[in-house]
Amino acid sequence: MNTVHVSASGSYDIVIGQGLLPSIGERMKAFDKAQKITIVSDDNVYPLYGDVVKASLESAGYEVSVFVFPHGERSKCLTTYGELLEFMDEKHLSRSDMIAALGGGVTGDLAGFAAATYQRGIRFVQIPTSLLAMVDSSVGGKTAVDLSHSKNQVGCFWQPSLVLIDTDTLQTLPEAEYRCGCAEIIKYGILGNRTLFDEIRAVPVRDQAEHVITVCVSMKRDTVEQDEFDRGERMKLNLGHTLGHVAEALSDFTTLHGQAVAMGMAAITRIAFKQGICSEETLTETLDILEAYGLPTDMPYTADQMVDIMLTDKKVAGGTLRVIIPEKIGYCRIDSVPASELKSWLTSGGIR
Ligand SMILES: NC(=O)c1ccc[n+]([C@@H]2O[C@H](COP(=O)([O-])OP(=O)(O)OC[C@H]3O[C@@H](n4cnc5c(N)ncnc54)[C@H](O)[C@@H]3O)[C@@H](O)[C@H]2O)c1
Numbered sequence: 001m002n003t004v005h006v007s008a009s010g011s012y013d014i015v016i017g018q019g020l021l022p023s024i025g026e027r028m029k030a031f032d033k034a035q036k037i038t039i040v041s042d043d044n045v046y047p048l049y050g051d052v053v054k055a056s057l058e059s060a061g062y063e064v065s066v067f068v069f070p071h072g073e074r075s076k077c078l079t080t081y082g083e084l085l086e087f088m089d090e091k092h093l094s095r096s097d098m099i100a101a102l103g104g105g106v107t108g109d110l111a112g113f114a115a116a117t118y119q120r121g122i123r124f125v126q127i128p129t130s131l132l133a134m135v136d137s138s139v140g141g142k143t144a145v146d147l148s149h150s151k152n153q154v155g156c157f158w159q160p161s162l163v164l165i166d167t168d169t170l171q172t173l174p175e176a177e178y179r180c181g182c183a184e185i186i187k188y189g190i191l192g193n194r195t196l197f198d199e200i201r202a203v204p205v206r207d208q209a210e211h212v213i214t215v216c217v218s219m220k221r222d223t224v225e226q227d228e229f230d231r232g233e234r235m236k237l238n239l240g241h242t243l244g245h246v247a248e249a250l251s252d253f254t255t256l257h258g259q260a261v262a263m264g265m266a267a268i269t270r271i272a273f274k275q276g277i278c279s280e281e282t283l284t285e286t287l288d289i290l291e292a293y294g295l296p297t298d299m300p301y302t303a304d305q306m307v308d309i310m311l312t313d314k315k316v317a318g319g320t321l322r323v324i325i326p327e328k329i330g331y332c333r334i335d336s337v338p339a340s341e342l343k344s345w346l347t348s349g350g351i352r
């Protein structure tokens, strides 16, 4: 078992290991005063892990209520958020009570935003069960829900009080979701950790999950402690995401996030190579590891289609696009591309 401590606007432990779910009740007892806890989970995850979490909390003396919503990004919306707040109110949760988010990033973002805003903010714990949530969304305090046409458009920064990562839950994660988590882990390697990159090249993530997750959350911790509110260094975590988000939007969100990030990382590295920013070896290593993890490396959209989407962002139209460019495995820099040069910039990397 490993523990990583975060000191941001809130300070908390991230505990990573096997067989941790039954210990959640005892661990939460450290938070004095809370008497009631609402478990928030989706209809895939709750049937798998809900009973053990609920039993652990009840045996620690908490009065537990359960809010289960239909799985998927569509539930990360104002409607479910409103239903959750009404539910907490019906259960008479007070400011000293808590929320436990049991599930993937959708659950964590939704439950975190409800915790941040119910009675001007109550504490919450993250119990991430997807690989993506374990290495990324459960740490750092970004909470949000989507609007009809824009992802994460309503939210705030609200740090959890504890993150409990039980790697045993990965056993039931669908293969495609596992690969999406691997895309984010590969991202951490490329943006700032050559050793991690080599380790996951040599041994599959699932065979060293506890170690890999510990390394990733430590990197995220370092970034969040330096730039909690995303004004500089934290932007580097967006490697592959700028073009990835465009691919996600063009697929009408049928392409999974991690797959789109893989396409985005491959595309940006091709551009970096063509512009002499990274070596051919860096490009080959990047494409090879993405392929080894069963992730896509071709961008199936044209530069015109991509530019159209990019220019719908008011910050980009008439201005510049901020991009994270790999210089080598383990080091990236933040660059700007003028809106007027976006098309030639994309085509320079082989996008038609
Ligand atoms: N807050 C942040 O900093 C941050 C960072 C990255 C992503 N996100 C958000 O995270 C979300 C994506 O997260 P995600 O990929 O975890 O999505 P998700 O929560 O929808 O989980 C993916 C799927 O896996 C299922 N699942 C999760 N754990 C399981 C398990 N152990 N066994 C079986 N099935 C399981 C879920 O029910 C769901 O169907 C997006 O909304 C994204 O915006 C937030």
Ligand SMILES: [Zn+2]
Pocket: 136, 184, 241, 257, 261
């Ligand atoms: Zn991501």
